[in-house]
Amino acid sequence: MADQKMKGIRVSLMIMVFIFLVIFECLHGCFAEHAKGQPPWERTTVHPTAVNGFDSSVFLPVSGNVYPLGYYSVTVGIGNPSKLFQLDIDTGSDLSWVQCDAPCAGCTLPRDRLYKPVKNNFLLCKDPVCVALHSPKAQQCKHPNEKCGFQVDYADHGSVLGAIVSDRFPLRLVNGSFSSPLLAFGCGYRLANRGPHPPPTTAGVLGLGKSKATISSQLSGMGVTKNVLGHCLSGQGGFLFLGADFVPKSGMTWMPMLQSSHDKHYSSGPAELLFGGKPTGVKGFNVIFDTGATYTYLSSKIYQTVLNLVRKDISGQQLQDVKDKALPECWKGMRPFKSVQDVRNYFNAFALSFTGASNVQLLLPPEAYLIVTEQGNVCLGILSGIEAGLGTSNVIGDISMQNKLMIYDNENQRIGWASADCTRKPRGL
Numbered sequence: 460m461a462d463q464k465m466k467g468i469r470v471s472l473m474i475m476v477f478i479f480l481v482i483f484e485c486l487h488g489c490f491a492e493h494a495k496g497q498p499p500w501e502r503t504t505v506h507p508t509a510v511n512g513f514d515s516s517v518f519l520p521v522s523g524n525v526y527p528l529g530y531y532s533v534t535v536g537i538g539n540p541s542k543l544f545q546l547d548i549d550t551g552s553d554l555s556w557v558q559c560d561a562p563c564a565g566c567t568l569p570r571d572r573l574y575k576p577v578k579n580n581f582l583l584c585k586d587p588v589c590v591a592l593h594s595p596k597a598q599q600c601k602h603p604n605e606k607c608g609f610q611v612d613y614a615d616h617g618s619v620l621g622a623i624v625s626d627r628f629p630l631r632l633v634n635g636s637f638s639s640p641l642l643a644f645g646c647g648y649r650l651a652n653r654g655p656h657p658p659p660t661t662a663g664v665l666g667l668g669k670s671k672a673t674i675s676s677q678l679s680g681m682g683v684t685k686n687v688l689g690h691c692l693s694g695q696g697g698f699l700f701l702g703a704d705f706v707p708k709s710g711m712t713w714m715p716m717l718q719s720s721h722d723k724h725y726s727s728g729p730a731e732l733l734f735g736g737k738p739t740g741v742k743g744f745n746v747i748f749d750t751g752a753t754y755t756y757l758s759s760k761i762y763q764t765v766l767n768l769v770r771k772d773i774s775g776q777q778l779q780d781v782k783d784k785a786l787p788e789c790w791k792g793m794r795p796f797k798s799v800q801d802v803r804n805y806f807n808a809f810a811l812s813f814t815g816a817s818n819v820q821l822l823l824p825p826e827a828y829l830i831v832t833e834q835g836n837v838c839l840g841i842l843s844g845i846e847a848g849l850g851t852s853n854v855i856g857d858i859s860m861q862n863k864l865m866i867y868d869n870e871n872q873r874i875g876w877a878s879a880d881c882t883r884k885p886r887g888l
Contacts (some may be wrong), residue, residue, distance in 0.1 A: 505710040505864055505877040515684050516633045516702025518885070521548065524694050525840070525858045526785065526830040529753045531692055532661050533699055537574060539627045539639070544574065546665040547701055548690065551749030551854070551865065553723050554611060554669040556645030557663035559621060565650035567658050574662075576646050580624040582607045588643040589623055591671035609645050614848040617658075620649040624743055628674075630683070633704055642677050667750070669716075669869065670723045675701050676869070686869040690750060691881035692861050698884060705885050706866055712820075714813050716773060718747060718872065724749070725867050729814050730821075732761065734768045735807040744853055746811065746876065748865065752856030754786075756829065756844035761853065765841050769806065776805050779835070782888040785830065786838035795835020799826050802837045821876060827859045 476798040523531035532545050536556065544557050558566040558571035582589055584600035600607070624646045629639045652658045666673050667688055671680070679686035684702035691697045700848040710754035717726040722734075728745030729737065741764050757765060766788065773790065783789035796802055802825065809823040828840050844850065864879040 484850050491527070502770045505707045505879050510852075516700055516704035517560040517630050517684060518633050518705075519699045519701075521699050522694065522699040523692075523696060525753055525861065527833065530659055530661070531697065531750060531857060533665060535665070536629045537626050537644075539629075541627075541629045542574070544662040545660070546657070546663050547661045547751065548667060549664050549749070550667045550688075550690075550725055551673045551747065551751040552611070552664055552666040553668040554609060554645050555664060555666040555674050556609075556611070556619060556621060556647045556834050558650065559646035560621070560649045561646060563648045563650070565652070565654065565696075566648075567660070567692065568648070568662055572662065574646060576622075576624050580626055580646075581810070582623040582625055582643055586623070586643070588672045592623070594670070595631035611645075612617065616653040618651045619645070619647040619655075621645050621647040632683075633702075638679050638683050640678060640683055642674055643672070644674070646672070664751075667867075668723045669725060671865075678702075679869075688869075689864060689866040690860075691864045691879050692750075692857055693881035694861070695882055697881040700885075702871070703868075706868070706875075707877065711864075711866065711877045713873045713875040714816055714819055716867075716869075716874055725874055727813060730811040731814055732764070733810040733812055733820075735772075736810070739764055739768065742814065746853045746855050748855050748860070748867075750857055750860070753858065754840045754842050755856045755859045756842050756847050756849050756854040758851040758853055759843060759845045762841065762843045762845075765809070767819070770841060771820070773805055778802075778805060779836070781836050783832050783834055783836045783838055785832040785834075785836075786840065787842070789832070789836045789838040791836045796831045796837055798831055799837070801828050802829065802831070805837075813824075819860075821855075823859055827861060830858070 486757045519533040521531050521533055530547050532547050534543050534545050536543050557574045558568050559850065560570055560575045563573060566573060584605045584607050585603035586607060592609060609623060610618065612618045623643055624687045625641050625643045627639045631637055647663060667675055670676065674688055675688045678684045678701060687703040687706060688701050689705060690699045716725045717728060725748045726745050729743045730746055731742035733739065741761050744761060777793055778790040781789050781791040806825040806829065809828065811821040812820040830838050830840050832838055844852055844854065862878060862881055863876045868875065868876040
């Protein structure tokens with residue numbers, strides 16, 4: 460359910476968070492690039508290593524894939540004694556939450572796998588995390604000592620309602636030390652899944668957006684880690700880190716984060732779309748980097764341009780249109796394909812050239828926008844944002860961030876990427 464991650468198609472971009480009065484009695488009575496045919500596209504491949512002497516960072520193995528699972532997750536412990544929860548990693552959301560036995564309506568896990576809050580866990584409206592979630596809107600609590608509640612509505616029409624609580628997160632840091640900070644997160648006790656696909660098996664969401672309510676920001680505020688996070692995703696999982704220890708000294712491409720008082724997403728721009736290294740005429744748009752989205756979503760005009768370019772590029776080749784339940788635009792070959800490597804010579808590379816900085820490009824080879832389905836067809840993993848409920852937003856999802864080390868450096872307000880082997884752990888671990 461975490462962002463209603465559907466099998467095959469998932470959109471997590473958080474539309475809004477409402478902070479509202481939660482009456483305690485209700486909690487207990489009401490209660491989740493380049494030319495065709497070239498191999499991996501960036502000129503160099505970085506391999507993360509501890510460059511700052513393992514000062515203080517958290518490293519978490521990631522499981523999952525773009526297809527067929529449709530999401531990536533980590534396992535974290537919460538409470539004392541600790542209970543393990545599998546959480547969807549989501550840079551498009553600020554709030555972390557778990558399915559909560561308060562009791563729960565719509566939860567997808569058995570009751571013994573839900574988080575069980577206690578009376579003194581609940582945060583009040585005056586708490587900084589509650590204020591950060593509500594920002595920049597006016598406070599809606601009638602009194603600062605009321606309990607802090609939340610409702611999150613996602614772009615795919617899923618939602619979760621609950622209360623903000625705090626509890627211990629036991630963490631083993633990469634320098635060998637142990638920390639058990641008291642962190643705030645959502646106790647989701649009413650979940651709705653209005654999409655056509657069943658919810659995932661995860662217990663909730665690890666929100667990694669930019670606001671002060673995120674786990675990474677809270678850890679930074681306590682001095683446990685720097686406010687830096689990174690991920691490296693592959694078809695076999697990958698890894699996630701919180702802190703600055705694994706930021707390479709060289710080999711990264713950096714872009715400034717867009718600054719906005721109301722936008723809590725990781726955004727960059729303006730960008731120009733290239734195809735086969737040539738301009739497409741599409742320029743001046745911003746993009747959001749969101750691990751909560753399985754695929755990449757573009758506004759209507761840009762999406763139609765991409766679709767037309769791909770169709771024109773493969774016309775006359777040994778590919779035919781085919782219906783496949785996995786995605787809207789698919790093609791079949793003379794025989795079933797086994798992987799994207801079988802079809803990469805049929806397709807050209809896209810690139811996003813960021814016009815606000817010189818020589819900064821995000822390269823999108825065929826592997827970054829295509830999947831091969833269980834039926835052996837090749838499908839386009841770039842979708843219409845309008846149809847997904849994202850309006851005019853342009854969202855770079857998991858498919859386009861595979862085999863890249865992605866870093867969100869909130870300390871220096873920049874976003875970076877580099878080609879990487881995400882099946883290998885960073886050196887030193």
